[in-house]
Amino acid sequence: MASPNTIVVLGAGVSGLTTAYLLSQDPTNQITVVAKHMPGDYDIEYASPWAGANYFPTGAPGSDHAEWERATWPALSELAQNQPEAGIHFQPSIVYNREKDQNSNTGKWFAELTREDPWYKDVVPDFRKIPSNELAPGIDNASYFTSVCINVAVYLPWLIGQCRRNGVVFKRGVFKHVSDAAHAHHSGKKADLVVNCTGLGSKKLGGVLDDALYPARGQVVVVRNDPGAMVSISGSDDGADEVVYMMTRAAGGGTVIGGSYQKDNWESQPDPNLAVRIMKRAVALWPNLVAEGQGIEGLDIIRHGVGLRPVREGGPRVAKDVVDGVPVVHNYGHGGFGYQASYGCAYTAVKLAKEALQERNQAKL
Numbered sequence: 001m002a003s004p005n006t007i008v009v010l011g012a013g014v015s016g017l018t019t020a021y022l023l024s025q026d027p028t029n030q031i032t033v034v035a036k037h038m039p040g041d042y043d044i045e046y047a048s049p050w051a052g053a054n055y056f057p058t059g060a061p062g063s064d065h066a067e068w069e070r071a072t073w074p075a076l077s078e079l080a081q082n083q084p085e086a087g088i089h090f091q092p093s094i095v096y097n098r099e100k101d102q103n104s105n106t107g108k109w110f111a112e113l114t115r116e117d118p119w120y121k122d123v124v125p126d127f128r129k130i131p132s133n134e135l136a137p138g139i140d141n142a143s144y145f146t147s148v149c150i151n152v153a154v155y156l157p158w159l160i161g162q163c164r165r166n167g168v169v170f171k172r173g174v175f176k177h178v179s180d181a182a183h184a185h186h187s188g189k190k191a192d193l194v195v196n197c198t199g200l201g202s203k204k205l206g207g208v209l210d211d212a213l214y215p216a217r218g219q220v221v222v223v224r225n226d227p228g229a230m231v232s233i234s235g236s237d238d239g240a241d242e243v244v245y246m247m248t249r250a251a252g253g254g255t256v257i258g259g260s261y262q263k264d265n266w267e268s269q270p271d272p273n274l275a276v277r278i279m280k281r282a283v284a285l286w287p288n289l290v291a292e293g294q295g296i297e298g299l300d301i302i303r304h305g306v307g308l309r310p311v312r313e314g315g316p317r318v319a320k321d322v323v324d325g326v327p328v329v330h331n332y333g334h335g336g337f338g339y340q341a342s343y344g345c346a347y348t349a350v351k352l353a354k355e356a357l358q359e360r361n362q363a364k365l
């Protein structure tokens with residue numbers, strides 16, 4: 001029998017866990033996941049626990065980004081339909097567009113999402129344009145579809161459970177250099193392959209030092225109120241990097257209200273003034289969030305939060321590499337779409353991992 005492939009997955013956010021889960025479906029892969037932060041931790045260096053998270057496509061038509069989002073919908077939809085333990089449910093969704101936002105940070109971020117005739121209309125169920133005579137003043141177009149919202153506090157541990165069932169071993173570890181991770185495999189042997197899923201960490205990780213990475217800071221308020229729909233708009237009148245969105249997490253996870261898209265802002269603490277603006281905008285856009293006649297005093301706050309979206313100029317890096325003789329597959333830089341592109345990116349990473357392992361085995365002969 002061929003000897004197993006020893007693989008270290010570096011990083012335990014949604015990218016690392018999804019990639020490890022798919023790799024673990026091949027019993028010839030022996031996998032260790034090593035990370036500084038694990039599900040259960042809340043830290044500014046760890047984006048995944050802060051996400052909503054929903055499926056609101058933002059990739060430009062024909063881009064890898066869009067293809068990864070397209071490839072992810074069937075997996076998330078299947079989980080929402082058939083696996084309640086994953087913590088994902090379907091939600092009616094409405095997106096509003098204002099033409100005047102098209103040059104703002106948030107307008108550019110949501111440009112594909114808010115298009116009248118977007119590529120994803122044939123991917124998500126029930127897509128339809130909302131007639132213009134039903135739109136409030138200032139809204140130029142809007143659409144309705146069914147999407148999903150992931151309770152990430154349930155879903156990330158669910159991914160760990162799927163991995164552990166397939167024999168994946170989890171460890172804590174902090175690395176200065178990506179090739180050092182090859183020595184962290186639970187077998188004690190040097191790993192055949194390292195899969196680098198360190199998100200924004202790849203900006204400072206030796207052997208990677210990717211300068212194309214930058215944070216887009218997202219501040220949120222999590223509340224007990226239930227708006228009854230997932231709602232989003234292209235921008236706000238409070239600044240080019242402030243926006244409104246709300247989504248209710250499955251299984252009692254509360255409603256996440258956002259938000260902001262503040263490029264190159266590393267601030268880890270919530271800004272109380274921004275928090276007030278987020279709540280005011282949410283109630284103004286969707287008054288059903290609170291009881292009739294109430295303002296933000298009608299919101300029942302669970303917590304305030306801040307996460308840094310790991311954006312990469314030019315899009316995520318999902319690619320093969322060799323660093324100091326160690327075969328590496330990178331899967332990082334997913335900005336504000338790490339969940340909605342998670343399966344698509346991981347499918348590509350698994351394909352690249354197979355190629356890298358084959359190349360390594362041939363070199364050994």
Ligand code: FAD
Binds near residue numbers: 198219220333
């Ligand atoms: P991370 O979650 O940051 O994980 C990185 C991992 O690498 C961690 O385990 C960390 O400890 C480890 N690591 C890093 N460096 C080292 C090192 N040197 N040594 C050891 N370990 C290391 N996406 C969606 O699809 N839908 C949404 O609705 C959505 N909403 C969002 C809302 C907010 C407010 C924010 C902030 C993000 C949102 N996102 C959303 C984006 C999504 O959260 C990210 O794209 C995704 O979490 C990135 O996951 P990751 O696994 O690549 O990185």
